[in-house]
Amino acid sequence: MASPLRTFVSAPTAVTATTHLPNEQSLARQILHNLQHQHYWTELQIHTHSSLTHAPLPRPLVSGLPPQRLYVHPDEQVELLKKADRERKARAAGEAGGLQVKVEPEREWILPTRLKEKWTLRRLAGVFDALTMVPPAPGPSTPESMREEDRSANPWRTTKRVLLATVDTDSTVVYYILHDGVVKPRQN
Amino acid sequence: MAAAPAPSPITEPFTISLIAGRYLLFDVDVIAHCRRAHNICGLLVGTIPNLSQQNVFLGIPLELMPEEARVLVDRDAAYVVDDAQAHQTSFAEMSREERLKYMEEMDRRGDEVSREQREMAERRKERALREKGLRRKVLERENSVAESFAESTATDETFQVDDSSVASSGLGFIMKGSSFVETPVTEEKTQVDYGSLSNSDLGFIMKGSSFSDSWVQIKAPKIDSPAAEASLFEPTPASPSPAPSVGSKRSKSVAVQKHFVTPTTSYPPLPTPAKDPSLPPPAVPNSYPLFRYLHSKGYFHMPGLRFGCHYNVYPGDPLRYHSHFAATGLAWDQEFDLLDVVGGGRLGTGTKKAYMIGGEDPEVDAKDKDPVRAFSIEWAAL
Structure with missing residues (x-):
């Protein structure tokens, strides 16, 4: 008997006719499921076509919103800490509380892969070339929502990035x- | 803090020695220049044979990775010289004048070495005498010996016609400690003095002083004595006084052991070899495009063995900065396992680095945009 998870993963994909193989589609759904239920991501969706070129993506990709910010660039981190320090000094001297760094979560691309796969730089570059900097918000994409997406974009987010999800x-x-390019590591 | 010494200027292009398939730099100034001006660190490999040391104790030569040599050659900052070949052809084509000049130079260096050795021996002797508290006395005695020696030779000259035993007393100089009853008082005195001197010389030998040292000390009278003898048996004492002085002079110059210097380098004696256009540029692995790309962005590189990658990439001099990337260069269509990405990413994040893979897209024209693409990988902490 098929478990609910199994039926979810292998459910036939929505109306969009794609050239993607069933195993690629089920892989994307498996990653989506994992993010949704084990890491509490929201606004998850599966993309089959590039929003840049409208051509089919090399494989279905997932996008979503993590509960906390997934990635803070080290330069942005320095800036955030400085800002938090200024705010702490601005507060009344008697008021307790240390540094309070507030960062909003950002939408991320997720590239589902299987461990036994072999990849090449060409394919990786192909995936990045098909992606926008920030994944589009779910729902019908209108010019207004696209513009709003651009405006709210983090100025520190200057290189494309995907979350490589590898499942065994x-x-x-x-x-x-x-990261697409030379991005210095976080100082954690 | 004392100011660093001004770097001696390097004229580019400089030479990279290709020896047994390795690219080596032998000049400290060139090594410093590479690091300062070209972000090339290389690896010092000079060590004691059969007792190789960890990297902090190593000296010149500096070994360059083929990628580093290639970058320098492509920048026209350096050119590669096949050292073995250049050495053989240049020495074969050396002119007679050059050869003589070179040998003279080697002779001069040999003299320098022997002079230094002699001075060192003198110093050692003085120190030893001072320790025994003999220095002053001996100096005085030496003076008196020199005087009395001159006197005695003078008297020898006068006595030589009627007294032949003096000649044997001259031999007595060699046989230390032998005394002749019938020798004149002055002779007796000098002989005893010499005996004490040579005894102290013997003491030197016992103490394990170097061979050349004792050789100098003992040889001096030996060489001197035949000269003295020759002067003694001269039938006509035409020039009585110069003979001993010449002898002593000769003893001084000859007594020092001659040194022959074998040069350890091919240049200075040879002029710096010219660029050989037939020599191909350094052969590089397929990770080279990534190296070139990162180097062009001002990064420094160290070998990546310690982190299981091709290069450790530093944002500045490795002595000042922590490395940013553990980079692995790949061909554009070279397949890699995702397990390698996971492993590299995990290790990089654990050592405050990012793992990086990159390579060159052969279909992109370098004029339009950089054909090299790099991807930085960090653990997502999910």
Whole structure:
């Protein structure tokens, strides 16, 4: 008997006719499920076509909103800490409280992969070339929403990035951030 | 803090020695210049044979990665010289004048070495005498010996016609400690003095002083004595006084052991070899495009063995900065395992780096945009 998860993963995809193979579609759904239920991501959706070129993506990709900010660039982190420090000094001297760094979560691209796959730089570059800087918001994309998306974009987000989700046969998923270009590491 | 010494200027292009398939730099100034002006660190590999050391204790030569050599050659900052070949052809084509000049230079250096050795021996002797508290006395004695020696030779000259035993007393100089009853008082005195001197010389030998040292000390009278003998048996004492002085002079110059210097480098003696256009540029692995790309952005590189990658990439001099990337260069269509990405990403994040893979797209024209693309990988902490 098929479990609910199994039926979810292998459910036939929505009306959009794609050239993607069923295993690629089920892979995307498996990652989506993992993010939704194990990492509490929201606004998750599966993309089959590039919003830049409107051509089919190399494989279905997932986008979503994490509960906390996934990635803070080290320069942005320095800026945020300075800002938080100024705010702490501005507060009344008697008031307790340390540094309060507030960062809004950002929408992320997720690239679902299987561990046994082989990749090449060409394919990786192809994925990045088909992506926008920030994934589009769910719902019908109107010019207004696109513009709003641009305006709210973080000025520190200057290189494309995807979350590489790699799933093993035992359904363990590991996540790595993949930047397009030379991006210095976080000082954590 | 004391100001750093002004760097000696390097004229580009400089030479990179290709020896046994390795690219080496032998000049400290060139090494410093590479690091300062070209962001090229290389790796010092000079060590004691059969007792190789960890990297902090190594000296010149500096070994360059083929990628580093290639970058320098492509920038026209350097050119590669096949050292073995250049050495053989240049020495074969050396003119007679050059050869003589070179040998003279080697002779001069040999003299320098022997002079230094002699001075060192003198110093050692003085120190040892001072320790025994003999220095002043001996100096005085030496003076008196020199005087009395001159006297005695003078008297020898006068005595030589009627007294032949003096000649044997001259031999007594060699046989230390032998005394002749019938020798004149002055002779007796000098002989004893010499005996004490040579005894102290013997003491030197016992103490394990170097061979050349003792050789100098003992040889001096040995060489001197035949000269003295020759002067003794001269039938006509035409020039009595110069003979001993010449002898002593000769003893001084000859007594020092001659040094022959074998040069350890091919240039200075040879002029710096010219660029050989037939020599191909350094062969590089397919990770080179990534190296070139990162180097053009001002990054420094170190070998990546310690982090399981091709290059450790530093944003500045590795002595000042922590490395930013563990980079692996790949061909555009070279397949890689995702497990390698996961492993590299995890190790990089654990060591405050990002893992990087990159390569050159062969279909992109370098004039339009950089054909090299790099991807930085960090753990997502999910």
